């Protein structure tokens with residue numbers, strides 16, 4: 620049943636399939652129909668950043684941008700679910716079409732541009748969810764907020780999601796919001812981290828709980844840049860780093876239909892690049908904070924490789940689109 624649904628969804632226009640699947644999961648997640656996609660959660664408990672995870676395989680950000688299907692994804696056996704990216708105010712994102720499949724390489728190019736209903740809607744969804752595993756909330760900035768006021772957008776989101784998140788991811792690596800990736804460098808990064816950390820301290824006192832802050836970085840970084848980011852993260856006492864987002868590189872898909880579409884490339888063509896970033900990051904961080912590995916993980920081997928490279932948890936997106944819920948169990952059982 621699952622694989623028939625999977626095949627049908629892969630025949631349709633990508634965003635239509637996505638919207639249909641999200642609506643269907645949202646409507647069925649609290650009904651008996653959830654048997655179609657439910658499977659036992661593999662128990663491989665790990666503790667990372669003070670949080671207990673039933674297993675280390677999570678759903679990456681961007682699939683459930685509005686947090687509407689947390690329980691559906693939870694019942695598929697994910698060890699944790701990351702929702703968002705969410706912005707202070709809802710926004711439509713870029714013009715369609717904006718998702719492209721490159722099935723020859725089991726890859727995806729997207730330029731969604733943080734389409735979402737805004738942070739208040741997401742908070743209501745998280746509050747209504749029943750999933751017992753960790754829920755990460757990924758926050759971003761609105762497209763029309765100038766780069767120099769980015770911190771303000773992150774703080775608006777941070778304040779609103781803090782009481783409801785297991786961890787919060789600060790996304791500074793989407794290639795589809797102009798200027799966002801500039802926040803990964805030098806002074807812009809340091810002042811962003813200082814502002815976020817100060818807010819976290821205040822929120823911790825207000826709510827009586829410490830919610831870890833993770834930063835999500837791009838794969839398009841050289842060794843020197845990774846080292847410099849690592850130093851900033853350690854100085855700021857960040858709680859973890861998610862590596863990586865999608866890539867701007869097209870080397871691995873040259874000549875394929877849609878290869879020249881603008882946006883971020885993900886899937887099996889990203890495996891090596893993300894792995895290398897994880898390796899370099901692990902070396903620079905020297906265990907100062909946990910790494911969450913994401914990018915091209917598509918089977919037990921690539922998942923194990925990422926953990927061996929220094930990641931404590933992993934996430935999947937594109938491979939889940941191509942392979943469906945069975946992938947979660949295959950990976951979790953092998954770890």
Ligand SMILES: Cc1cc2nc3c(=O)[nH]c(=O)nc-3n(C[C@H](O)[C@H](O)[C@H](O)COP(=O)(O)O)c2cc1C
Nearest residue numbers: 679680681704729863864885886914915935936937
């Ligand atoms: C259609 C699509 C939308 C995405 N949206 C987001 C997002 O909103 N926020 C984010 O941090 N990452 C987003 N990502 C990136 C993924 O979370 C992940 O980092 C990336 O796709 C690499 O993993 P993968 O190769 O397993 O897909 C998106 C990816 C895709 C394919």
